[in-house]
Amino acid sequence: MRERKRVTIEDVAKRAGVTSMTVSRTLTGSGPVSNSVRVRVEAAIRELGYIPNRVARGLRSNRTNTLALVVTDVTNPFFTTVARGAEDAASDRNQLLLLCNTDESEAEELRYIELLAGQGVDGILFVPAKNGYEARKLAASRSLPLVILDRRVEGEPVSFVRCDSSSGSVSAAEHLRELGHRRIAILAGPVGVPTSDDRVSSFLGGFQGDQNLIDVLHGRFSTDWGREAAAIALASKPRPTALFALNNFIAIGALQVLHEQGVRVPEDMSIVGFDDLPASMMVDPFLTVVSQPAYEMGSTAVEVVLQAIDNPAAAIVEKILPTRLLVRRSTARLADR
Structure with a gap:
């Protein structure tokens, strides 16, 4: 089967009865073009099925868009x-x-x-x-x-x-503190990731003198880690009364384990997440979150x-x-x- 020849800017110019430079100006808006000429050029592009070569244009303009x-x-x-x-x-x-x-x-x-x-x-x-x-x-x-x-x-x-991860974490800490929670587990991301580090330090700062009652568990920003961290928190003695999950995947994993172990939310355990889920993914908005x-x-x-x-x-x-x-x-x- 014979390969179809690629349509060039010169082909468009010939069909429209203009120069190649005029076609280029029409495409890029880099120079003045009358309305009548623009209509002819656009019609020629449609008729010929011309597709501008983004790479070639980039070589000339030093931009590939x-x-x-x-x-x-x-x-x-x-x-x-x-x-x-x-x-x-x-x-x-x-x-x-x-x-x-x-x-x-x-x-x-x-x-x-x-x-x-x-x-x-x-x-x-x-x-x-x-x-x-x-x-x-x-x-x-x-x-x-x-x-x-x-x-x-x-x-x-x-x-x-x-x-502003810091202010968001402070607001989460103040919310749990106002509800009477003191023994809390923070389900965090990896040490050295700024978002995780900032959220941990700011949350602890929101509790001032009660920081010694808060456990920080570090892992990955993943559902699997959320499950593992929640299981660790539930097995600790005494058990925390609230969890602060530092992203939505960790929160989802934690909620799965709480459900599997028969721990009711919020009756038996309160939980706050960081990052909301899109409305299309939530039949019933349930989780208290710091939304970005x-x-x-x-x-x-x-x-x-x-x-x-x-x-x-x-x-x-x-x-x-x-x-x-x-x-x-x-x-x-x-x-x-």
């Missing part, structure tokens, strides 16, 4: 919502967004940064597994604009968009990285978005139980 979002766990509904916000914002700006998943691996971070630089992406939205120092250094060596999401990182200044504006985080990060692409000399941008405590039915006053 391609961004990448690198996250630690693409299955986490929080990052799914971040990705949706980023995708919508990128689409509005005629940008292609690539999605990469590292599984919380620093080696994978470096591999993706190298691959994305080789593919000519214009900028990266990056959720590091921990501090992401080596990945940030690699991106800088490739002159690749990078914006950190959902993390507080140390080292060289870098633009970031994250939520995940969609806004993604869309804001796209705007920040595009600013850096347009103006490499622009100042570092630091965006901290507010959290909200949503009190539902998974927490109760200790005296009422």
